[in-house]
Amino acid sequence: MEKLAERDIELRRLHDELAGSTLGTGRLAVVTGPPGSGKTSLLNEFATQAAERGTLVSSAVCSRAEQDRPLGVLAQLFPELSPFTGASENALAIHGQQICSLLDDRGPRCVVIDDVQYADTASLQCLSRFVLGSAPVLLVISTCATHSEFQPELHLRLPLLSVNGVAELLSSLVDEPVAHRLAPACHMASGGNPRLAHALAEDYQASAQHVPCDLVTGDAYRKAVVACLHRGGPDLLRVASALALLGDTEVPLDELLGIEDVSLAVSALADMGLVSYGRFAHPAARTAVLGTLATDVRASLNLRAVRLLHERGAPARLVAEHLIATNHVEDDWVLPVLEEAAEQALEHNELHLAEQCLRLAVRACPDERRRTSLLVGLLRAEWYIDPAIGARHVPDLVTAARRGLLAGWDLMVLIYQSLWFGHVDNVVGLAGIVPRPELEVLRLWSRCFLPSLTTVLGPPADVPPDDLRAQSLLALKEVLSGQADRATIGRLDGLLERCLPTPQPLQPELIAIAALVYAGELGRARSWIDRLLDGAPGRNSPSWEGGFAAQQAEISLRLGRPEEAARWANDSLTCMSPQGWGIAIGRPRAVLVLAALELGDLDEAADQLHHPVPPATYQSLWGLHYVHARGRYHLATGNLHAALGDFLRCGDLMTEWAVDHPGLVPWRASAAEAYRLLGRPDRADAVRARFPASPLTDAERRVAVLAASGHPNRSISRQLHITVSTVEQHLTRTYRKLNVTCREQLADRLQLN
Structure with a gap:
């Protein structure tokens, strides 16, 4: 039996009523409260205490399954008078006389009936009309709401537990210190509902790891949530299901569900502790409710909801989320809604939503050219998440491009996707239809990253002066060919000032950072990475962050920090899959x-x-x-x-x-x-000799000699009385001048130099 918490006042009042019932005719006490509030536990505890004090107690538990069995409750209460036969007015009067005679002979009596809302009508009529008015008995009944058959002398409505009450309840199952640590989170998840709180304690006990202050929501909690809802009736479960499915969207639940007064059900859910301000108290409760929905019921509810939202002019993003849940594409209005939602999602960097919208839009689109353009949009969204995801679309898009269904930037997205995965044949076959400005950018990209393709595409000629991609590639080309100077670095700074992360396969900010790294401007490159990541909150993507992590890894390696370099490199492979x-x-x-x-x-x-x-x-x-x-x-x-x-x-x-x-x-x-x-x-x-080293300054040589001898940067800093940052700057210039990448090469190179 569950431990009672914060129920001392209710017990005392029930005992007062019991004492009063011995002075004359019967009395009635009704205990109400939402499902899970502890009505059964209170009745059981009271019956036990009353019996211990010498009162004869008769108990019955009603169930929905036996509700149509006449006089079934009386048979539970007074088995010595059973079998009861007949439920006519005359028969009920006779049964009532028999019960009163039994009660008179045996002294004070307490009759306890749990879940009286499921009692058979004949039993209730007999008790209310022929027993209560004639015998010294206290009738205690529990129900979710006051029963119309009775006018009680005492009505106890059980409140939900406070945080202290939850702690008291938990202490019966877990150590008291743990109970007090868990109580606030448990109270929030249960709303103070004793049954839910007890279930959370069971889940904590069953958990393999008892982490202090960590709440565990498991099978017991899920079952308790579902049980409370079923006891509240079918309408309550339907409203809870709609809330779980639709959240706090502005869907008119009464119209959606065909229930006249939905607010009563929502209030009942709040009284139960499951819902607060229209939202579930804990995500696990919502998950438990969703688990009760059959797939077809869920789809049907979502479809009705999405049509209501569209009819009421809800935002495209909201409608699209429910379209995705239903996988519905049949209505004519679906495609433009999905396109608008995808565009907004890309604009706000909600990449997974954009991907889902575009995938469904491709299915919904009957026009081949428009569908091909949507597929390119899907490729873009997936590129920003992980380029490997969109690789499956490339063969279909190549075919479409050869048929003239792709042009402009859509065509370039396909080309850069193909290049990224080394599908050079695709690019060679499509190069002839690439617009001239884009062809120049493509030639520059190939010159820098895939030079073998330059023989096919030709060298870059007229570089677009206002194109950030082209200018970043041009600067990188200057660095790689040894033609870069301080003006090149200045141009890179200006270019990075204007860069923002955008969902495209060719990102000028990453190219510009690579140019700075290859130019030996490691501190400047790292500073720009920090600025770009901090300056674009919410616009970062896995592939974007993976690209910067790879740059950080290269910088750390060149600064002589191998552990840090390995961490960054592994991060880059976590942000974006190796594929x-x-x-x-x-x-x-x-x-x-x-x-x-x-x-x-x-x-x-x-x-x-x-x-x-x-x-x-x-x-x-x-x-x-x-x-x-x-x-x-x-x-x-x-x-x-x-x-x-x-x-x-x-x-x-x-x-x-x-x-x-x-x-x-x-x-x-x-x-x-x-x-x-x-x-x-x-x-x-x-x-x-074919690439002679530049001479080192005295300061650079002092740092290089110590580094080549195995001294870490901090040790060099202390010995030479300079900062660690200055040590790193000297080493960066030394590596560049001596044409080395690691300390183990320094000793040999210094000797030759």
């Missing part, structure tokens, strides 16, 4: 390999190299990072010829692509190291 990185996967994988090598973890480096990369990666800028990192692994494991082969391959490609810049990949320093270990110092000198 979603396409051919650019070479960059985060390379950082993870090099970071592991710097930390002396050869197994981790090998694990990273075991992950496959797309074949087209090796023809891309990102492939240079990957091949160089693989070469460093071979060097660390003594496979010198394989290492040298990787470094020279990088050098051949960088020379062929006119990107032989040490800020990209320091293949010369690595190749020289491999030659030296192979016993060929002449070749080491020769390969370095």
Whole structure:
């Protein structure tokens, strides 16, 4: 039996009524309250106490299943007089006389009936008309509402529990300190309903982990919620289901459900502790209610709701959410609503909603050209979540493009998606229909990231001066070809001032940051990343954040922070799946390999190299990072010829692509190291001579010598009496001048320099 909490006053008043009933004719006490409020527990406790004090107690529990069985309640109360036969007026009078005679012979008596709303009519008539007025008996009944058959001397309406009452109830099942910790959250989730609070305590007990202050909502709570609703009747369950399904949307529930006074049901849910201000007290309660809905019922309710919302001019976003829930596309008004909602969702960076709207809109659209454009919109939304998701649309869109169903930016979205995954054949086949301004941007992108495609597309010519994409690519091209100067860095700053995250495959802010990193402006690049992420709250996306995480990883690696670099690189692969990185996967994988090598973890480096990369990666800028990192692994494991082969391959490609810049990949320093270990110092000198190192300043040399000796940045800072930031700046310039990427290369390079 559940522990009683905050019911002392009600018990005392019932005992007072019992004492009064012995002085003359019978008395009636009615206990009411919402389902779960503890009526049964109160009656059981009172009956037990009354019996202990010498009162004869007869009890009956009514049920809906026995409601049509005449005199069934009397048979439970007075089995010694059973069987009762006949329910006519005359028969009821005879039964009443028999009961009164029994009560007179045996002294004070208490009759307790639980859930009297389910009692058979004949039993109630007999008790109210022929027993209460004639015998010294206290009749205590419980019901969800006052029963019209009775005029009670005492009416007790049970209130919901306070926080202290919940703590008292919980203490019967869990330790008292735990009970007091859980009580506030439990009170909020249960609304003070004793049955729900008791169920939450059971779930806490059953939980494998008892985390202090953490509430557990499990099977017991779910069952208690459903049981309370079923006891409230079918209308209550229907209203609760509608609230769970529709939330606080402005759907007229009375019209939706065909119930005249919905407000009474909503009030009853609030009285029960399940609902507060039209919303469920706890998400688990809403989930429990939704679990009672059959799939077809849920779909039907949603469909009626969405039509009502549309008829009443509700916002497109709200209507679309319910259309998605129903998967309904048959009405003519559905398509424009979904298109409007998708556009608004993209504008507010609600990418998953936009994706769902567009997916349904593609199904709803009968026109092939319009449907193709919608499919491109879906590809854009999915790109911003994870480019791998939209890859399945590419074959259909390529076919549509060849049939002339795609043009303008829609066509470019498809092209950049294809390039990202290395599908160069798609681009070659569609390049002829690309508009001239977009073709120039495409040529610039290929020149920077996929130079092998330049032979097909041709070199960039007239670069659009006001296009942020084109200007960021142009600056990157200058950096990679060694033509960048301070003016280039200034242009990048100005460009980044104007950048905002936008849902597109080609993001100028990420390209500009890459240019700063390759130019050795690591502090500036990191500062811009922070500004861009902080300055666009709510507009970030997984792929956008993944791109910046990869840049942070590269920066950390170049600053000599391998642990930090590995964390950022792993973050980038969490934001966006490895498959979603396409051919650019070479960059985060390379950082993870090099970071592991710097930390002396050869197994981790090998694990990273075991992950496959797309074949087209090796023809891309990102492939240079990957091949160089693989070469460093071979060097660390003594496979010198394989290492040298990787470094020279990088050098051949960088020379062929006119990107032989040490800020990209320091293949010369690595190749020289491999030659030296192979016993060929002449070749080491020769390969370095083709790109002589710039002289170091005295300050840079002092920092470099200590770093090459194994001192961490903080130690160098203390020894030279400079800040850690200054140490990092000196190392960044030293790495660039000496054409190296890690400390282990410094000693050899310093000696040669």
